Amino acid sequence: MAYLKKSPWLLHYDASSCNGCDIEVLACLTPLYDVERFGIINTGNPKHADVFVITGGINEMNRQVVKNIYAQIPDPKVVVAVGVCATSGGVFRECYNIAGGVDQVIPVDVYVPGCAARPESIIDGIVTALGILEEKRTKMKEQEGSA
Amino acid sequence: MSKEIVIPFGPQHPVLPEPIHLDLVIEDEKVKEALPSIGYVHRGLETLVEKREFPEYVYIAERICGICSFIHGATYCQAVETLMNVEVPERALYLRTIWSEYSRLHSHLLWLGLFADGMGFENLFMDAWRLREHVLDDLEATTGGRVIQGSCKVGGVRRDIDAAKLDEMSNGLDGFRGELADLVDVFLNDSSVRSRLKNVGVLSKHDAYADGAVGPVLRASGVASDARMLGYAAYGNLHFKPVVEEGCDCYARCAVRAKEMYASIDLIKEAVQKIPDGPIEVKVTGKPDGEYFARAEQPRGEVVHYVKGNGTRHLARHRVRTPTITNVPPMVKMLAGCELADVPVIVLSIDPCIGCCER
Numbered sequence: 080m081a082y083l084k085k086s087p088w089l090l091h092y093d094a095s096s097c098n099g100c101d102i103e104v105l106a107c108l109t110p111l112y113d114v115e116r117f118g119i120i121n122t123g124n125p126k127h128a129d130v131f132v133i134t135g136g137i138n139e140m141n142r143q144v145v146k147n148i149y150a151q152i153p154d155p156k157v158v159v160a161v162g163v164c165a166t167s168g169g170v171f172r173e174c175y176n177i178a179g180g181v182d183q184v185i186p187v188d189v190y191v192p193g194c195a196a197r198p199e200s201i202i203d204g205i206v207t208a209l210g211i212l213e214e215k216r217t218k219m220k221e222q223e224g225s226a
Numbered sequence: 227m228s229k230e231i232v233i234p235f236g237p238q239h240p241v242l243p244e245p246i247h248l249d250l251v252i253e254d255e256k257v258k259e260a261l262p263s264i265g266y267v268h269r270g271l272e273t274l275v276e277k278r279e280f281p282e283y284v285y286i287a288e289r290i291c292g293i294c295s296f297i298h299g300a301t302y303c304q305a306v307e308t309l310m311n312v313e314v315p316e317r318a319l320y321l322r323t324i325w326s327e328y329s330r331l332h333s334h335l336l337w338l339g340l341f342a343d344g345m346g347f348e349n350l351f352m353d354a355w356r357l358r359e360h361v362l363d364d365l366e367a368t369t370g371g372r373v374i375q376g377s378c379k380v381g382g383v384r385r386d387i388d389a390a391k392l393d394e395m396s397n398g399l400d401g402f403r404g405e406l407a408d409l410v411d412v413f414l415n416d417s418s419v420r421s422r423l424k425n426v427g428v429l430s431k432h433d434a435y436a437d438g439a440v441g442p443v444l445r446a447s448g449v450a451s452d453a454r455m456l457g458y459a460a461y462g463n464l465h466f467k468p469v470v471e472e473g474c475d476c477y478a479r480c481a482v483r484a485k486e487m488y489a490s491i492d493l494i495k496e497a498v499q500k501i502p503d504g505p506i507e508v509k510v511t512g513k514p515d516g517e518y519f520a521r522a523e524q525p526r527g528e529v530v531h532y533v534k535g536n537g538t539r540h541l542a543r544h545r546v547r548t549p550t551i552t553n554v555p556p557m558v559k560m561l562a563g564c565e566l567a568d569v570p571v572i573v574l575s576i577d578p579c580i581g582c583c584e585r
């Protein structure tokens with residue numbers, strides 16, 4: 080992926096993380112890492128978002144919230160699960176209120192490792208996701224063309 | 227005749243990095259009542275004591291929250307050590323104090339940034355987080371982790387900091403103090419910030435005390451209460467005075483946190499001067515039995531870790547009372563009668579940490 084055609088906006092939601100990964104996601108947006116230079120903006124509105132960045136595992140209370148947010152993001156969209164909690168439940172896997180990783184309820188495109196995930200790996204994960212987003216967009220266009 | 231309507235706030239909301247849900251009962255533009263509901267990040271990690279042995283559980287205790295991580299780990303260790311009569315070496319206590327104060331610096335800068343973002347001052351948010359990276363650099367250089375440090379263990383600490391690095395950190399803080407002063411100046415003296423925060427979310431001294439507020443929320447309402455006055459870890463040997471403000475509003479809460487950062491810098495510099503040589507850990511043998519409450523001061527207020535042992539390698543119970551949960555009733559009081567547009571600022575002014583609060 081040599082360049083970006085569009086400015087991808089991301090939506091961040093904390094499912095049941097310990098905050099460690101959340102603040103690292105926010106750190107990516109601030110001057111040291113500054114992903115805004117790539118046109119990436121953190122939005123609060125799912126209807127504006129292309130990339131859904133989610134931290135923490137799924138519990139009974141947020142199951143529906145995560146599904147709702149996912150459903151509100153327009154296609155094409157990609158999901159990035161940040162941290163081992165979002166990947167598999169992580170250290171909290173055996174807790175009674177954790178059903179597991181985010182892929183229990185919505186499809187995940189990129190898994191970012193780490194506990195806490197480092198900003199470098201988060202950026203790497205998001206850049207990978209942007210490639211997938213581009214593929215999805217092309218595929219959608221083809222389908223529209225053939226319909 | 228105006229009509230009551232209910233506006234949902236959260237769990238997914240632009241000013242909240244973490245999910246909490248409030249039902250705001252509104253009449254005209256005024257909030258009549260705020261009804262909080264929680265549970266979105268509840269994991270149930272306290273029950274993990276049954277699955278992890280007590281020395282391993284430090285990792286779980288640290289992950290109660292990624293912002294106050296180090297102090298959670300240290301307080302848990304403090305509780306278990308007292309229970310088992312472990313004599314922790316002085317040097318380890320000093321190192322814990324230094325890391326705790328670095329955590330406070332990073333947490334307060336993080337909060338100042340989010341708070342600026344909450345009142346719509348984007349530039350200030352970025353500046354606070356830029357400064358915060360200096361603190362994280364030192365934490366990472368000495369512990370290996372930026373937000374989750376993992377350097378505390380039952381019986382001491384895992385890593386030492388050599389004298390050269392300690393000096394470097396202490397000297398680095400001088401320059402840092404200058405940059406911090408520029409930042410704090412905007413928070414305390416900028417006219418738009420002042421008019422956004424003054425007389426917003428007032429919590430009287432009586433209400434703060436009666437409703438059990440802790441930490442900066444309590445101190446901003448004029449009560450000098452800070453768990454560091456208990457003198458745990460190395461605080462007893464350092465000159466510590468709590469920061470108190472009388473304003474009772476959002477501005478006062480902002481001022482308390484801003485001034486506490488200077489206090490933290492002073493504490494770190496004093497600790498670096500006084501730190502004794504010696505071992506950094508002792509071997510812990512035996513199994514915890516009995517119960518104990520350990521108290522410590524988190525950036526958000528007093529935290530209580532309760533541990534109960536039953537003579538096995540697994541604790542019978544671990545319970546945490548975090549500062550945010552005790553600050554929710556005072557917050558509900560601040561919200562009653564406020565303008566709808568002030569809700570984000572007031573909610574943020576207690577520095578809510580939902581991750582801790584729900585565990």
Ligand code: SF4
Nearest residue numbers: 096097099162164194
């Ligand atoms: S992966 Fe680790 S740091 Fe990230 S949310 Fe989970 S416990 Fe916290």
